[in-house]
Amino acid sequence: MATSQVGNSYRNGTHSHRTSLKPQAKSKPTQRRNSTGKDHAAAVPGRVRVAVRLRPRNAEESVADADFADCVELQPELKRLKLRKNNWDADTYEFDEVLTEFASQKRVYEVVARPVVESVLDGYNGTIMAYGQTGTGKTYTLGRLGEEDNAARGIMVRAMEDILADVSLETDTVLVSYLQLYMETIQDLLDPANDNITIVEDPKTGDVSLPGASLVDIRNQQSFVELLRLGEAHRFAANTKLNTESSRSHAILMVHVRRSIKGRDAALSSENGSHQHMVKSIKPPVVRKGKLVVVDLAGSERIDKSGSEGHTLEEAKSINLSLSALGKCINALAESSAHVPFRDSKLTRLLRDSFGGTARTSLVITIGPSPRHRGETASTIMFGQRAMKVENMVKLKEEFDYKSLSRRLDIELDKLIVEHERQQKAFEDEIERLATEAQHRISEAERNYVDSLEKERSKYQKDYMESIKKLEEQFMMNQRKNEESLMKSSGETPKVSAEELADLKKMLQKESHLRKAAEGEVHNLKIHVAELKKSEASGKSEIVKLHEMLEDEERQKEKLEGEIAILQSQLLQLSLEADETRRQLDRGGLEKEIGGLNSLTSQVKHQQQASGNGEKPSIAKLFEQVGLQKILSLLEAEDADVRIHAVKVVANLAAEETNQGKIVEAGGLTSLLNLLKSSQDETIHRVAAGAIANLAMNETNQELIMAQGGISLLSMTAANAEDPQTLRMVAGAIANLCGNDKLQTKLRDEGGIKALLGMVRCRHPDVHAQVARGIANFAKCESRASTQGTKSGRSFLIEDGALPWIVQNANNEAASIRRHIELALCHLAQHEINARDMISGGALWELVRISRDCSREDIKTLAHRTLVSSPSFQAEMRRLRVNY
Numbered sequence: 085m086a087t088s089q090v091g092n093s094y095r096n097g098t099h100s101h102r103t104s105l106k107p108q109a110k111s112k113p114t115q116r117r118n119s120t121g122k123d124h125a126a127a128v129p130g131r132v133r134v135a136v137r138l139r140p141r142n143a144e145e146s147v148a149d150a151d152f153a154d155c156v157e158l159q160p161e162l163k164r165l166k167l168r169k170n171n172w173d174a175d176t177y178e179f180d181e182v183l184t185e186f187a188s189q190k191r192v193y194e195v196v197a198r199p200v201v202e203s204v205l206d207g208y209n210g211t212i213m214a215y216g217q218t219g220t221g222k223t224y225t226l227g228r229l230g231e232e233d234n235a236a237r238g239i240m241v242r243a244m245e246d247i248l249a250d251v252s253l254e255t256d257t258v259l260v261s262y263l264q265l266y267m268e269t270i271q272d273l274l275d276p277a278n279d280n281i282t283i284v285e286d287p288k289t290g291d292v293s294l295p296g297a298s299l300v301d302i303r304n305q306q307s308f309v310e311l312l313r314l315g316e317a318h319r320f321a322a323n324t325k326l327n328t329e330s331s332r333s334h335a336i337l338m339v340h341v342r343r344s345i346k347g348r349d350a351a352l353s354s355e356n357g358s359h360q361h362m363v364k365s366i367k368p369p370v371v372r373k374g375k376l377v378v379v380d381l382a383g384s385e386r387i388d389k390s391g392s393e394g395h396t397l398e399e400a401k402s403i404n405l406s407l408s409a410l411g412k413c414i415n416a417l418a419e420s421s422a423h424v425p426f427r428d429s430k431l432t433r434l435l436r437d438s439f440g441g442t443a444r445t446s447l448v449i450t451i452g453p454s455p456r457h458r459g460e461t462a463s464t465i466m467f468g469q470r471a472m473k474v475e476n477m478v479k480l481k482e483e484f485d486y487k488s489l490s491r492r493l494d495i496e497l498d499k500l501i502v503e504h505e506r507q508q509k510a511f512e513d514e515i516e517r518l519a520t521e522a523q524h525r526i527s528e529a530e531r532n533y534v535d536s537l538e539k540e541r542s543k544y545q546k547d548y549m550e551s552i553k554k555l556e557e558q559f560m561m562n563q564r565k566n567e568e569s570l571m572k573s574s575g576e577t578p579k580v581s582a583e584e585l586a587d588l589k590k591m592l593q594k595e596s597h598l599r600k601a602a603e604g605e606v607h608n609l610k611i612h613v614a615e616l617k618k619s620e621a622s623g624k625s626e627i628v629k630l631h632e633m634l635e636d637e638e639r640q641k642e643k644l645e646g647e648i649a650i651l652q653s654q655l656l657q658l659s660l661e662a663d664e665t666r667r668q669l670d671r672g673g674l675e676k677e678i679g680g681l682n683s684l685t686s687q688v689k690h691q692q693q694a695s696g697n698g699e700k701p702s703i704a705k706l707f708e709q710v711g712l713q714k715i716l717s718l719l720e721a722e723d724a725d726v727r728i729h730a731v732k733v734v735a736n737l738a739a740e741e742t743n744q745g746k747i748v749e750a751g752g753l754t755s756l757l758n759l760l761k762s763s764q765d766e767t768i769h770r771v772a773a774g775a776i777a778n779l780a781m782n783e784t785n786q787e788l789i790m791a792q793g794g795i796s797l798l799s800m801t802a803a804n805a806e807d808p809q810t811l812r813m814v815a816g817a818i819a820n821l822c823g824n825d826k827l828q829t830k831l832r833d834e835g836g837i838k839a840l841l842g843m844v845r846c847r848h849p850d851v852h853a854q855v856a857r858g859i860a861n862f863a864k865c866e867s868r869a870s871t872q873g874t875k876s877g878r879s880f881l882i883e884d885g886a887l888p889w890i891v892q893n894a895n896n897e898a899a900s901i902r903r904h905i906e907l908a909l910c911h912l913a914q915h916e917i918n919a920r921d922m923i924s925g926g927a928l929w930e931l932v933r934i935s936r937d938c939s940r941e942d943i944k945t946l947a948h949r950t951l952v953s954s955p956s957f958q959a960e961m962r963r964l965r966v967n968y
Contacts, residue, residue, distance in 0.1 A: 130476040132445045134468045135181035135196045136165055138453060139221045145454045154453035155461060158184050167462060168455075177465055180472070185453075189236055192225060196448050197239045198246070200376070203444045204341055205250050207372030207480045211379065211438035212239055215407075215467060216450035217460040218383030225448060226380045227316065227335070229309055240337055240378055244308045247376075251343060253303060259340040260308065261297040262315040266333035267402045268430055273315035273335070274298045275807075277767055283433050292436055299340070301847075312337075320399070332382060332399040334406065334431055339376040344369055345482070372482040377438065381407065384460065406431040411467060414439060418473035439471070442479040447471050494937065497644065504637060511634070515627055522623050529616045533609045540602045547598060551591060558584070712737075712750050719755045728767055731759060735775035744779055753779055753788060760797040766810060769801050773813035780820035789817075790827050790834075799839035808848035815843050815851055819858030825865045828880070837862065837884040844889060849898045856893065856904035859886060863911040870915050879918050881908075887925045894930040903943070906934050910946045919956035928957060932966070 138158055141149070157166040157174070160182045166174040181195045200210035214222035230237030247258060262273040263281065272278035281296040302308050320332040382403045409429035416424040417440045424440060426432045437443045449468040451461045562584070715737075718730035734752055737743040747753065756779075759772045776794065779785045789795075795818070802814045818836055821827060831837070840855050862881060869875035881887065894909060896902045912918050913931055922928060935947035951957050 130444070130478045132439065132447055132471050132474045132476065133180045133196075133199075134447045134449065134472045135183060135192075136179050136465070136468060137183040137187065137192060137221065137225060137448055137450050138185045139219075139450060140185035141453055145452070149454050149456065152455045155455040155458045156451060156453055158182050160184055165465065167458070167465060177469060179468065183448075189225075189228065189230075189238060190242075192448070193239050193242045196446050197243055200444050200446050201243045201246050203478070204339070204374035204376040205247065205343070207343070207374050207482050208478055209375045209377075209437055209441075209443035209481065211377045211435070211443045211445040212243070213379040213381065213435075213438065213445070213447050214450060215381050215447060216383060216464050217452065217457060220383065220450035220452050220464075222383065222450050223335075223380055225450060226378055227312065229312060231309070240312060241305075241309065243376065243378070244302070244339070245305055247339065247341060248302070248305060248308075251341065255344040257340075257342045258302045259299045259342075260302050260311060261294065261299055261336075261338040261340075262311060263294065263297055263336045263338070264315075264319055264333040265336065265406070265431055265434070266320050267399065268406070270294065270297075270430060270434075271318075271333075272296075272298050273318045274300065274311065276318050283430060285433070285436075290436065290441070292434060294338075297338075332403070334382050334403075335380040336434060337376075337378040337380075339378075341374045341376070343372045343374075345372055370482055372480070374481060375443075377435075377443070379435065379438075384463070405429065410435065411470075414467070414470050414474060418470045439474050439476070441476055443476055444478050445474075445476060500641070500644070504641065508634065508637075511630060515630065518623055519627075522620050526616055526620060529613060533613060536605065536609060540605060544598065544602060547595070551595060554591075555588075712746055712752075716747075716750055716752050716755055719759060724765060727759070727763070728765065728771070731756070731768055731771045731775065735771045735778070738775040738778040741781075744782055744785065748779065748785055748788065753785065754792060757789075757792055757794055757797050760801050766805065766807055769805060770807060770810040770813055773798065773801060773810060773817055777813055777817035777820060780817050783824060786821050786824045786827060789821065790830055793834075795821065795831055795834040795836045795839070799835045799842075802839050802843050806846075808846050808851055811843050811846050811851045812848070812854055815840060815854035815858060819854050819861055822858040823861035823865060825869060828862070828865055828869060828875070831862075832880045832884065837880060837886060841884070841886055841889060849901065852893070852896075853898065853900040853904070856901045856908070859890065860904035860908040860911075863908040867911040867914050877917065878921065879912055879915070881912065882918060882921050887912075887921060887927065891926050891930055894927075895933065903940065906930075906938060906940075906943050906947070909934065910943060910950055913947075913950045913954065913957070916954060916956060919954055923956065923960050928960060931957070932961075 138156060141154075153168070153171075155168050157168065158164075159166070163179055163182050165177050165179065165182055167177065168174045183192055183195070197212050200212055204210040212226070214226050216222050224238065226239045228236050228238035229241060244258075251258060264271050264273055269279065270281040270283070272281060275298045278296060278298065281294050284293050284295055285291070286293070300307075300311055302311070315335070319335060384404060384407050406429045409425065409432050412428065413424050413426055413432045413435075415421075426436050438445045447468065449464050451464050715730060715733055718726055719734065721727050721730065734747065734756065738747055738752075753776070756772045756775055759768055760776075763769065763772075776789065776798070780789055798814050798817055802811060802818075805811050805814065818831075818840055821831055821836065822840075824831075840858050843851055844855055859881060863879070866875065866879055866881070881890070890905055890908055890912075893901055894905045896905065909922075909927055909930060913922060913927070922931075931947050931951055935944060935951055938944040938947065951961075
């Protein structure tokens with residue numbers, strides 16, 4: 085038996101090959117059956133898998149139990165465990181995996197956690213949980229960071245390594261929350277001030293969520309390790325007889341994985357270019373959402389063995405009650421009871437999806453070898469045996485990404501429009517060429533026909549006249565001869581000679597042949613003209629067919645545009661709902677717990693204690709009892725807790741419009757600004773900035789804030805703050821001041837614009853939304869001043885370098901950011917002096933997009949009117965050959 089510490093013993097384990105246990109996509113839920121065999125585990129993939137891990141003897145047990153054998157005997161090859169009753173009798177139990185004291189951290193991760201992590205990457209929910217007596221190695225198994233020894237890394241670190249290796253940081257997101265359940269209160273380990281998070285259950289699906297918990301976007305492994313280190317520093321721990329650093333709370337790590345499934349959606353166009361096939365093949369991309377929950381349960385302990393007393397005793401009672409409630413739920417599920425008491429504890433409510441729900445669950449139970457703790461070991465083993473009888477109905481979590489589809493359809497529509505316009509132009513050019521050629525051929529044939537006809541007519545007429553002339557001459561000659569003959573012999577009748585008759589017949593035959601030849605030529609010309617007319621009719625028919633094809637293309641285009649319009653309207657509805665939800669959250673008040681009884685200082689401290697006991701007197705009642713002047717005097721108290729609660733009271737009072745004038749008259753605004761200047765506490769900065777933001781909604785108060793150097797103090801607070809909520813409050817206050825026409829120049833001179841731009845270093849969307857609102861307010865007031873003639877020259881926003889950020893976020897996915905940025909761009913573009921900077925900075929293209937695709941009709945109309953009325957924009961679009 086090894087005698088070294090737990091961590092060193094775990095490092096001397098063996099390595100195993102990776103096993104792939106990926107679930108089948110969209111597997112059907114299975115009915116619950118009570119069984120714990122290995123064959124059943126293979127047949128029922130939704131059953132809770134349970135592994136047992138033995139901790140080696142520590143230094144104390146090596147000395148105290150030197151004369152006693154271990155109470156457990158492991159048979160890992162048979163996946164069996166024997167629990168000794170005495171030297172000759174033992175109970176045998178079977179588990180899914182049996183891990184000896186020499187099993188490495190990698191081996192534990194491979195058999196316990198990797199199948200669950202792979203399921204989460206495939207779109208399922210998954211849970212990994214450690215259960216056991218205090219000091220048996222649960223936190224070591226799950227949460228060890230392994231900074232000194234890489235092989236000692238726990239399940240949390242290794243799971244995140246696999247997740248980050250499998251996701252794409254360009255299209256996928258990984259969000260992490262780290263919480264603790266302490267004394268039946270859920271606290272945020274990443275934000276200790278957030279110490280009372282509520283549990284929300286979806287009545288339709290039964291899904292459990294914690295909307296108040298911090299969500300951190302993880303992009304690399306180092307940031308995740310830093311997050312775990314920060315959370316562990318805030319976790320409650322105590323020294324007991326069983327463990328020098330015993331966890332006094334249940335730790336819950338939640339990892340939300342959102343993956344875009346590539347290759348599932350059909351291509352936007354077919355290989356042969358068929359438009360109808362393209363429309364039928366359009367499908368939205370599939371997004372899968374998986375949630376990994378890693379639960380490090382606090383250790384169960386017996387009070388007489390742990391030596392807990394005082395507050396530690398109360399913690400132990402709370403831990404044992406929550407573990408007892410979990411055991412009752414597992415017993416009810418294992419026995420297929422009609423009622424499962426999930427609502428008896430917040431722990432069981434959080435794990436509702438893990439036991440009997442839709443998640444794939446792995447449980448590792450940790451035990452020690454000491455015979456002194458045989459009872460606790462037996463209890464842990466029986467917990468694992470009952471958990472193996474619980475079956476979950478795993479369910480794939482996937483949905484369609486209509487927003488991505490809309491963007492792709494917009495791009496494809498632009499391509500189709502360009503291609504259609506190109507084809508239409510080519511078609512019109514071809515029609516014009518054919519019509520011109522046909523007209524030319526017809527004109528040429530007509531000219532040839534007229535010329536030939538005129539030549540033949542002239543030729544025949546000339547021949548006819550010559551023949552008549554010859555006949556007349558011949559007739560005259562014959563007549564003279566006849567007269568002479570009559571004169572010679574008056575008794576004889578004149579006769580025409582045979583030769584003359586023969587000549588006349590030949591001449592008539594020749595005339596007849598010429599006439600027939602002319603008629604044949606005319607007939608040939610008529611046939612040629614008919615063929616030309618037939619060719620013209622065929623060309624016109626082809627033109628009609630092409631027109632029909634164009635009309636079909638137009639109908640298909642209108643149909644596609646209708647489908648896109650429907651999708652865009654659905655996306656707009658979703659965006660409006662999200663904006664409404666965000667506005668409701670933004671209007672929500674700050675924390676409203678504050679002290680107030682007896683004397684001024686003792687009132688606040690007593691109220692702090694009363695808040696822990698569930699007593700929450702209203703702010704209005706406290707305001708009536710104590711008075712505004714006394715509350716404001718507490719802002720300068722020496723006790724930091726008193727100042728924090730006092731500033732929270734003032735912030736809640738400032739949220740009501742009726743109280744704002746009283747606060748300013750009593751000097752509350754000056755006190756709040758002094759707190760920003762003198763205090764170093766992040767919480768005071770956040771709450772004081774929120775109160776100033778509420779007061780800054782009044783125009784008179786805005787001038788007082790500026791007169792007392794409020795912008796400089798807010799800018800200094802923004803430069804030193806790191807908390808997104810503090811930055812959001814400061815940005816909101818400056819955004820309200822940006823909406824005052826009279827304060828534009830002073831606000832800019834005192835660094836207000838640069839302070840807004842400096843806060844975009846925080847990538848939190850709520851901070852960016854307030855920055856965008858401030859820029860939009862400033863641009864609107866600046867545009868109004870330029871129109872009225874009270875301001876000239878370039879925009880202060882452009883001079884202070886805000887234009888690149890504005891252009892970058894003009895098409896932001898968040899509607900609250902995009903709407904303000906679009907409005908700011910329109911106001912900047914209304915003045916010609918800003919046009920050159922906007923063209924060089926790429927703002928012209930965003931204005932064109934806004935005028936075509938903006939979901940808000942008023943902003944869309946404003947962008948269109950601005951583009952049409954600006955000579956600089958019109959000249960640039962003509963230079964770039966942009967049709968508008």
